[in-house]
Amino acid sequence: AQSVTQLDSQVPVFEEAPVELRCNYSSSVSVYLFWYVQYPNQGLQLLLKYLSGSTLVESINGFEAEFNKSQTSFHLRKPSVHISDTAEYFCAVSEGGSNYKLTFGKGTLLTVNP
């Protein structure tokens, strides 16, 4: 069975600073990897995903994540954060191409301060 570990439950940063949210996973088979974002009192939105191909994936709002198979990691980064990036971020994994069974990490609350 797969599992996901998000190493930081809370990450406070100042506006325009860089940020990295860490995610490690374990699985015995090939996986797809996802980052979801949840703004206060809302549902989850897909931020970016890794299925295959290039190990560096990007979102439309400046986030990127790199799949590292040897370290079983999928860390999320942004070079300069905005107040509006304040949200909870969830890393998730699905095994073997499963489209409907995600295993989530416990989440990282990113708080961007002015």
Add this chain to the structure above:
Amino acid sequence: NAGVTQTPKFQVLKTGQSMTLQCAQDMNHEYMSWYRQDPGMGLRLIHYSVGAGITDQGEVPNGYNVSRSTTEDFPLRLLSAAPSQTSVYFCASSAHNEQFFGPGTRLTVL
């Protein structure tokens, strides 16, 4: 398209009461899932469905039933609510390796 819709948005139950959380999607997705979200626990899969008439258990299925009579609807039933089922419930439908989540139902069991 409305996407994934869930009703109600909020619900308060007493221990032992039953209720159904409704979920509908208008994207013609075959796959649908139910998750619960608890503080510090992330989201955990309750039940899922790979098509009409086909359902299976996820990580935390106890106390919940589901059925899938149509592609569009995937209701979640609590037969006898318990305080441990106080949570936020999310329904999702998926296609092309992306899950689309509904806005959630916040359930409190007293």
